[in-house]
Amino acid sequence: MALGDDALVLSHRLGEWAGNAPVLEEEVALANIALDLLGQARILLSLVGDEDELAYLREERAFRNAQLVEQPNGDFAHTIARQLYFSTYQRLLYGQLAAGDGPLSGLAAKAVKEVAYHQDHAEHWTLRLGDGTDESHTRMQHACDALWRYTGELFQPVEGLGVDHEAMRAAWLDSVTTVLERATLIVPSGPDTGAWRAGAGRQGLHTESFGRMLAEMQHLHRSHPGATW
Amino acid sequence: MTAGTAATAVTADAHSTRAAAHSERETAAAAAAQAAYEAVFDAAVAADERIEPRDWMPDAYRASLVRQIAQHAHSEIIGMQPEANWITRAPSLRRKAILMAKVQDEAGHGLYLYSAAETLGTSRDELLDKLHSGRQKYSSIFNYPTLTWADVGAIGWLVDGAAITNQVPLCRCSYGPYARAMVRVCKEESFHQRQGYEALLALSQGTEAQHAMAQDAVDRWWWPSLMMFGPPDDESAHSAQSMAWKIKRHSNDELRQRFVDIAVPQAEALGLTLPDPDLRWNEERGHYDFGPIDWAEFWDVLKGNGPCNEQRLDRRRQAHEDGAWVREAAAAYAGKHTAAQQHTNGEARA
Numbered sequence: 001m002a003l004g005d006d007a008l009v010l011s012h013r014l015g016e017w018a019g020n021a022p023v024l025e026e027e028v029a030l031a032n033i034a035l036d037l038l039g040q041a042r043i044l045l046s047l048v049g050d051e052d053e054l055a056y057l058r059e060e061r062a063f064r065n066a067q068l069v070e071q072p073n074g075d076f077a078h079t080i081a082r083q084l085y086f087s088t089y090q091r092l093l094y095g096q097l098a099a100g101d102g103p104l105s106g107l108a109a110k111a112v113k114e115v116a117y118h119q120d121h122a123e124h125w126t127l128r129l130g131d132g133t134d135e136s137h138t139r140m141q142h143a144c145d146a147l148w149r150y151t152g153e154l155f156q157p158v159e160g161l162g163v164d165h166e167a168m169r170a171a172w173l174d175s176v177t178t179v180l181e182r183a184t185l186i187v188p189s190g191p192d193t194g195a196w197r198a199g200a201g202r203q204g205l206h207t208e209s210f211g212r213m214l215a216e217m218q219h220l221h222r223s224h225p226g227a228t229w
Numbered sequence: 230m231t232a233g234t235a236a237t238a239v240t241a242d243a244h245s246t247r248a249a250a251h252s253e254r255e256t257a258a259a260a261a262a263q264a265a266y267e268a269v270f271d272a273a274v275a276a277d278e279r280i281e282p283r284d285w286m287p288d289a290y291r292a293s294l295v296r297q298i299a300q301h302a303h304s305e306i307i308g309m310q311p312e313a314n315w316i317t318r319a320p321s322l323r324r325k326a327i328l329m330a331k332v333q334d335e336a337g338h339g340l341y342l343y344s345a346a347e348t349l350g351t352s353r354d355e356l357l358d359k360l361h362s363g364r365q366k367y368s369s370i371f372n373y374p375t376l377t378w379a380d381v382g383a384i385g386w387l388v389d390g391a392a393i394t395n396q397v398p399l400c401r402c403s404y405g406p407y408a409r410a411m412v413r414v415c416k417e418e419s420f421h422q423r424q425g426y427e428a429l430l431a432l433s434q435g436t437e438a439q440h441a442m443a444q445d446a447v448d449r450w451w452w453p454s455l456m457m458f459g460p461p462d463d464e465s466a467h468s469a470q471s472m473a474w475k476i477k478r479h480s481n482d483e484l485r486q487r488f489v490d491i492a493v494p495q496a497e498a499l500g501l502t503l504p505d506p507d508l509r510w511n512e513e514r515g516h517y518d519f520g521p522i523d524w525a526e527f528w529d530v531l532k533g534n535g536p537c538n539e540q541r542l543d544r545r546r547q548a549h550e551d552g553a554w555v556r557e558a559a560a561a562y563a564g565k566h567t568a569a570q571q572h573t574n575g576e577a578r579a
Binding site: 008012015016018019020021022023024025026027028031032034035038039041042045051052055056075076127128129131132133135136139216217219220221224226227228229 | 309310313317320322323324325332336337339378435436547551552554555557558559560561
C-alpha cells in the first residue's frame with residue numbers, strides 16, 4: 001500500500017501541471033509520467049482492496065506515502081528535484097523487486113521500464129537547470145536543498161517488502177551525487193530525516209499541504225456516496 | 230547647360246529609357262511566370278492533388294492556411310484548460326486516467342498542428358506570441374466554464390463530436406501537411422468522443438443527482454457546440470475562398486446540420502433531452518429542424534466578452550511567462566554543450 005500511495009499522490013501532483021508547463025513538450029512529458037504512476041497506483045492498490053475506496057475514502061492519517069511525493073509542485077525546479085529523488089529511488093526499488101520472486105516482481109518488471117524513462121527525464125532537466133543560466137542554477141540548488149530533508153524516509157524499512165534498504169540508500173546517494181555534480185550543483189549536506197522524523201509518512205504522519213490535496217481529490221467522490229462513475 | 234552636360238543628360242535619358250524597357254520586360258516575364266505558376270496550382274487543386282510545402286502557392290492561400298492552422302493549434306492548447314480544471318477532482322481513478330490521457334493528447338495535437346503551420350514559413354514562437362497578444366483566435370467554445378464533472382463528459386460528447394464533424398473533411402484538405410495532421414488528430418478525437426459519451430451515459434444511468442448533473446451539462450453545452458461550426462453561410466467571411474481552394478469541403482451550415490442529425494438520436498440513447506423546443510424531424514428534408522442560434526452571444530464571445538476569455542488567456546500568458554527561465558536555461562545549456570562538443574571534436578581532429 002505504501003508504494004501504491006506514493007504513486008497515487010505523486011501522480012496527482014504532476015496532474016496539477018496540466019496546462020501550466022513551461023513548454024508544450026513538457027505538458028506531454030509530465031502528463032505521461034503522471035499517467036504511468038497512476039497506472040502503477042491502480043495495480044498496487046487493487047492488490048490491497050478496491051482502488052477507488054482506498055484512494056477516495058481514506059483519511060489523511062491512513063495514507064502511507066512518503067512525505068516527499070506530497071510536497072507541493074513549487075516552481076519547475078522543485079518538481080524536477082522531487083522527481084529526480086523519487087524516480088531514482090523507485091528505479092532501484094523496482095529493480096530489486098523485479099529481480100526477486102515476491103508477489104510484486106511481475107509488476108516491478110513492467111514498471112521499472114517506465115521509471116527508467118522518468119529518471120532519465122529528471123536527470124536531463126537537472127543538468128539543463130543546474131548548468132543553464134545563473135537563475136536556473138540558483139533555483140535548482142534551492143529546490144535540491146529544500147527537498148533533501150524528505151529523502152531519508154525513502155530508506156526506512158517498509159514492512160513485508162523484502163528489499164535491502166541500506167544497499168538502496170548507498171546506490172541512491174551514488175546516483176544522485178553523480179547527476180548533481182555533473183549539473184554543477186552541490187549535494188545538500190543537511191539532515192535528511194523528514195519534517196517529523198524518519199518514516200513519518202509511512203506511518204500516516206504527513207505535512208500540512210497533504211490534507212488540502214486530499215480534500216480536492218476526494219471531494220466529488222465523497223459527495224455522492226455509493227455512486228458509480 | 231553646356232554641350233557637355235546636355236550630352237550627358239541625353240545619355241542618361243537613353244539609359245533610363247533602356248532601363249525602363251528592361252524592367253517592363255522583367256515585369257512582363259514575372260507576370261507570365263506568375264500566371265504559369267497559378268495555372269499549375271489551380272490545376273493541382275482541381276485534380277484533388279495535395280499541395281506540399283515546397284510547391285508554389287498564392288500568398289493569400291498561404292496566409293489563409295496559417296490563420297486556420299494556427300487557430301486550430303491554439304484551440305488545442307487553450308482547450309486543455311477547461312478539462313484540466315477537473316483532473317485533480319475526477320471521481321474515480323479510471324476517469325482520472327482517461328482525462329489525463331486526453332489532455333495529454335491535446336498538447337500532442339497542438340504540437341502536430343504547430344509543426345504543420347511551420348511548413349508554411351512561420352514559427353511556433355511567432356504563433357504563440359500572436360495568441361498571447363490576442364492577434365490570433367482560438368475556438369469560442371473554450372470560453373465557457375466547466376462547472377461540474379458532467380461538463381467533462383458533455384465536452385467529450387458534444388464539443389469533440391462537433392470538432393470531428395468539422396475535422397474529418399479536413400483529412401482531404403488540399404494542403405498535404407494539414408491533411409496528414411488531421412488524420413492523426415481525428416483518430417484520437419473519435420476515441421475521446423466515445424469516452425465522453427460513455428462517461429455521460431454512466432451519469433445518466435446513475436443516481437438521480439448524477440442524472441441531473443448530466444442533463445444540466447448538456448443544457449449548457451448544446452448551443453455553444455452548434456456555434457463551433459462558425460457563422461451562418463451568408464455571414465462567413467472566409468468560406469467561399471476556402472471552399473474554392475479546397476481547404477474547406479463543406480459549408481458551416483451543412484456541417485452544423487450533419488452534426489445535429491447525428492447528435493439527436495445519441496441524446497435519445499443517453500436518456501437526455503436537448504434544450505431546443507423547435508427540434509423535430511423534418512420528413513421532407515430528411516433532416517432535423519432546429520431553433521435559431523443566438524448569434525449575438527456568438528459574436529460577443531468571439532470579441533472577447535465570453536465568461537472565461539480573460540481567464541483563459543491570462544492563464545496561458547502566465548504559464549508562458551513562468552516558464553521563461555526554464556526555456557532560457559534549456560537554451561543556455563544546449564549552447565554550452567554544443568560549443569563544448571564542437572571544441573572537443575576540433576581538438577580530436579587537430
